[in-house]
Amino acid sequence: xxxxxxxxxxxxxxxxxxxxxxxxxxxxxxxxxxxxxxxxxxxxxxxxxxxxxxxxxxxxxxxxxxxxxxxxxxxxxxxxxxxxxxxxxxxxxxxxxxxxxxxxxxxxxxxxxxxxxxxxxxxxxxxxxxxxxxxxxxxxxxxxxxxxxxxxxxxxxxxxxxxxxxxxxxxxxxxxxxxxxxxxxxxxxxxxxxxxxxxxxxxxxxxxxxxxxxxxxxxxxxxxxxxxxxxxxxxxxxxxxxxxxxxxxxxxxxxxxxxxxxxxxxxxxxxxxxxxxxxxxxxxxxxxxxxxxxxxxxxxxxxxxxxxxxxxxxxxxxxxxxxxxxxxxxx
Amino acid sequence: xxxxxxxxxxxxxxxxxxxxxxxxxxxxxxxxxxxxxxxxxxxxxxxxxxxxxxxxxxxxxxxxxxxxxxxxxxxxxxxxxxxxxxxxxxxxxxxxxxxxxxxxxxxxxxxxxxxxxxxxxxxxxxxxxxxxxxxxxxxxxxxxxxxxxxxxxxxxxxxxxxxxxxxxxxxxxxxxxxxxxxxxxxxxxxxxxxxxxxxxxxxxxxxxxxxxxxxxxxxxxxxxxxxxxxxxxxxxxxxxxxxxxxxxxxxxxxxxxxxxxxxxxxxxxxxxxxxxxxxxxxxxxxxxxxxxxxxxxxxxxxxxxxxxxxxxxxxxx
Numbered sequence: 076x077x078x079x080x081x082x083x084x085x086x087x088x089x090x091x092x093x094x095x096x097x098x099x100x101x102x103x104x105x106x107x108x109x110x111x112x113x114x115x116x117x118x119x120x121x122x123x124x125x126x127x128x129x130x131x132x133x134x135x136x137x138x139x140x141x142x143x144x145x146x147x148x149x150x151x152x153x154x155x156x157x158x159x160x161x162x163x164x165x166x167x168x169x170x171x172x173x174x175x176x177x178x179x180x181x182x183x184x185x186x187x188x189x190x191x192x193x194x195x196x197x198x199x200x201x202x203x204x205x206x207x208x209x210x211x212x213x214x215x216x217x218x219x220x221x222x223x224x225x226x227x228x229x230x231x232x233x234x235x236x237x238x239x240x241x242x243x244x245x246x247x248x249x250x251x252x253x254x255x256x257x258x259x260x261x262x263x264x265x266x267x268x269x270x271x272x273x274x275x276x277x278x279x280x281x282x283x284x285x286x287x288x289x290x291x292x293x294x295x296x297x298x299x300x301x302x303x304x305x306x307x308x309x310x311x312x313x314x315x316x317x318x319x320x321x322x323x324x325x326x327x328x329x330x331x332x333x334x335x336x337x338x339x340x341x342x343x344x345x346x347x348x349x350x351x352x353x354x355x356x357x358x359x360x361x362x363x364x365x366x367x368x369x370x371x372x373x374x375x376x377x378x379x380x381x382x383x384x385x386x387x388x389x390x391x392x393x394x395x396x397x398x399x400x401x402x403x404x405x406x
Numbered sequence: 407x408x409x410x411x412x413x414x415x416x417x418x419x420x421x422x423x424x425x426x427x428x429x430x431x432x433x434x435x436x437x438x439x440x441x442x443x444x445x446x447x448x449x450x451x452x453x454x455x456x457x458x459x460x461x462x463x464x465x466x467x468x469x470x471x472x473x474x475x476x477x478x479x480x481x482x483x484x485x486x487x488x489x490x491x492x493x494x495x496x497x498x499x500x501x502x503x504x505x506x507x508x509x510x511x512x513x514x515x516x517x518x519x520x521x522x523x524x525x526x527x528x529x530x531x532x533x534x535x536x537x538x539x540x541x542x543x544x545x546x547x548x549x550x551x552x553x554x555x556x557x558x559x560x561x562x563x564x565x566x567x568x569x570x571x572x573x574x575x576x577x578x579x580x581x582x583x584x585x586x587x588x589x590x591x592x593x594x595x596x597x598x599x600x601x602x603x604x605x606x607x608x609x610x611x612x613x614x615x616x617x618x619x620x621x622x623x624x625x626x627x628x629x630x631x632x633x634x635x636x637x638x639x640x641x642x643x644x645x646x647x648x649x650x651x652x653x654x655x656x657x658x659x660x661x662x663x664x665x666x667x668x669x670x671x672x673x674x675x676x677x678x679x680x681x682x683x684x685x686x687x688x689x690x691x692x693x694x695x696x697x698x699x700x701x702x703x704x705x706x707x708x709x710x711x712x713x714x715x716x717x718x719x720x721x722x723x
Contacts, residue, residue: 129574130545229446256571256600258445258615259714285575285603286711321705323685328586335583344583347606347625347707348680376685379703386575393576 094246094277095119096141099151101159102300103136110136111147112300118293123273125291126281129393132297134281135175135251141279142172142249155246155277168196171240175251177232181225185216185235188224189242196243203242210238214264230261237265241272248272250280254287266290289385296392304392311392312383318354319387320362322369323377333372353387356394409472411436411563411594412457417466419452426452428617430466434596434610439589441605441625442598443714444614450598451491453614454567457596458488471563484512487556488565494552495540501551502536505558512559519558526554529584546577553581557588564588566597570604582607602710613717620721625710630679632716633708640691641672643700654694662687672702680705 101114111133118124126134139145141154143163152159157166179188186207193203211217214234219227224235233253240248248269254262266287269278273292282288289308296304296311304311324330327345334343334350339358343350352369354360360368366378412434419427427449434440444450455461457468459479468475471485488494495504509519527533530550540548549569556564566585570578578601585595586607597608605611605625613621621628629635642651655673659666664687666673677684688703695701 129576130572256446258448258718259602259711260718261445263715283572283575284601286709323680323705325682328590331583331586332590342579342583344579344586344607347629349705376682377688377703377705379705382704386579389575390579393574 093120094155095153096155096247096277097151097153099149101137101140101147101149101152103133103140103145103147110300111140114149114297114300114302116295116302116305118277118279121273121275121277122292123269123278123280123290124293124295125288126279126295126297127283127288127389128297128303133300134297136300137297138172138249138251138279138281139174141247142170143167144172168243169246171243171245171248173233173236173240173248173250173253175255177236179224179232179236179239182223184221184223185211185227186220188235189239192239192242198242206242206244207238210241210268213268214238228258229256230258233257234261234265237268241268246276248276248278248280250278252281252283254282254284262287285385285389288389296389298392308385308388311388315383315388315391316359317356317383317387317391318359318361318365319381319383320352320354320365321349321379321381322352322375323349323379324373324375326374330369330373330375334369336372337368351381353390356391408436410434411438411471412440412596413467413469414453414457415467417453417456417468418464419449419456419461420464426617427456427463427614430614430617430619432612432619432622434594436594437589437592438609439585439595439597439607441608441611442596442614443600443602443605443611444598445600448614449617450614451567454565454596454598458482458486458565484559485561486563486565487559487561489552489556489567489569491568491571495548495555497539497541500537500539501532501543504540504551504555505536508555508558514559522558522560526557529587530554531580544574546573549573549577550581550584553584561593563594563596566595568598568600570599570601578604602714605710605714613714615718615721621714621717626679628713628717629708629710632713632720635676635678635708636680637706637708638675638677638688639669639672639702639704639706640666640675640695641702642695642698643702651695651698654698655691658690658694659687662690 096118098114098116101111102109103111114137126137128134140147140159143159143166147159149160154166155169157163189207190203211220216231216234237253254265272278288294293305293307294311295302322330327348327350331343331345331350334340334352339354339360341353341355343352362380369375369378410433414430414432417427417430430453442450456463457470459475459482470482473481475482505523509515532551532554535543535547535551553569570581589595609624611621611623611625611628612619640655652673656666659675662683664675666675692701692703
């Protein structure tokens with residue numbers, strides 16, 4: 076069992092029974108670039124927390140910091156009760172991490188990769204199989220345990236990365252865009268795994284898929300290295316004062332084009348059988364007015380106020396840009 | 407009907423033992439947005455590269471705008487715009503310098519260039535970015551700039567390979583609005599994406615799985631075949647409804663030959679597709695409820711993601 080790389084310290088007695096994190100003024104600088112500019116974030120208890128925000132907002136840096144992979148500065152930085160500014164080896168033993176770029180050994184077989192992880196966590200072979208076999212079966216990977224990882228499809232690789240991260244039964248699971256570019260079936264399998272753990276594990280996952288963001292218990296919106304909003308999707312939606320409509324018709328694209336000529340319309344595009352029409356936040360024309368105006372513009376079959384979807388919510392947060400620190404959170 | 411903008415027959419690409427694309431047949435109507443979907447590694451990029459003459463097929467034929475791409479790849483160049491997965495902007499050159507470079511490739515200069523670029527710049531909200539180098543621009547703006555450049559020579563056919571990958575949701579929305587405007591103006595758009603809900607922004611959907619087509623139809627046709635259909639929720643808008651509204655609504659639905667189920671806070675109607683008659687009935691229901699406590703009619707389309715899950719489940723060997 077020697078020569079398999081550094082061993083992690085065995086997990087100490089749980090620092091706290093409930094997985095939680097508490098960050099205040101957490102920042103990270105790469106040379107001249109300030110990637111995280113004072114993160115304030117508290118998450119208490121098992122849940123799926125979705126980390127969302129524009130490209131370059133600091134999502135990957137934040138997730139790496141949570142996994143204990145970065146030296147950071149902060150006023151307070153407690154993850155599972157461990158201080159990120161001190162020795163994080165004990166924390167690492169309790170974190171499962173799926174990096175954005177695939178991190179497993181391509182020339183090793185599926186099971187060999189898992190065995191390597193098991194050794195780092197001092198899991199005996201029997202325990203490895205006890206934990207890994209059901210996970211592999213659930214993910215449809217059981218027939219491929221002897222296949223070199225490099226020969227797996229993209230979806231299978233990501234499923235394996237998730238199994239690998241789950242192996243130490245972590246209290247905190249950190250996943251950086253685990254489903255990016257993955258086929259829709261594998262994406263569903265990965266999310267079922269996450270959802271099964273939302274009662275016991277603190278899951279922090281970044282995603283650019285709208286349906287995945289909608290499935291999170293809590294969303295953490297990052298912009299410019301800060302948390303500019305966080306809350307349940309329902310809370311964040313309730314804080315929006317936006318009107319969104321669907322106008323159904325035979326030619327939704329023409330309806331969208333017509334809608335764009337209305338002064339209060341922020342954006343309109345065809346989607347399926349309807350034109351999705353978003354009203355400028357400073358306007359509230361109301362359903363009756365929108366219906367009247369659209370009917371005057373073209374052949375509309377039916378107009379309905381649409382539920383504010385995650386897309387509308389994220390768009391609104393993106394347009395708001397960086398709020399002043401302090402009074403920024405919606406939650 | 408004019409001839410299709412793109413016709414591929416028996417298109418196949420083998421890399422040694424591995425068949426990346428297998429006997430693909432597709433037709434793209436002029437002025438349509440054609441979604442080419444599939445997971446990473448399903449053969450999307452390989453196909454697109456064959457369609458634009460960047461990669462020689464192992465077998466099959468491709469006509470783009472009537473030109474045989476395999477025999478005359480050069481003749482295709484001026485007719486198409488292409489934006490690759492790695493946006494083809496030169497780092498080190500400012501956006502403006504990139505514009506001049508691309509314009510030069512297509513023999514564009516002077517007032518004509520300025521006029522076209524001015525319009526494109528405004529439509530894609532690139533005014534503030536002109537002096538910037540691509541590497542210092544956020545992904546969303548870089549992507550829009552890439553698209554603007556691909557359109558500068560006013561191609562009749564646009565090939566866009568994963569134009570919304572890695573782009574934030576605001577830019578994705580703006581992007582689709584612009585693409586739909588292009589299609590309205592008669593441009594044919596061939597676009598790949600792995601955001602399945604984006605299929606709904608398109609006129610036609612092809613789904614590639616391990617190098618083979620498993621779906622080739624309009625989005626609504628896929629919905630009809632691979633989902634339980636639309637769910638329409640009907641309820642009065644305000645508080646506890648007066649008794650009897652359900653009977654009234656059922657009567658209206660019944661007259662149109664539709665039946666509903668009782669749900670906790672209203673009635674639920676399921677229809678395989680929406681159309682003139684269903685909408686007319688919904689308007690009647692709306693009026694009926696409106697006269698009482700106000701109407702709440704909500705249409706819930708089946709999610710494209712679920713449609714594709716089912717397509718893949720049925721396609722599985």
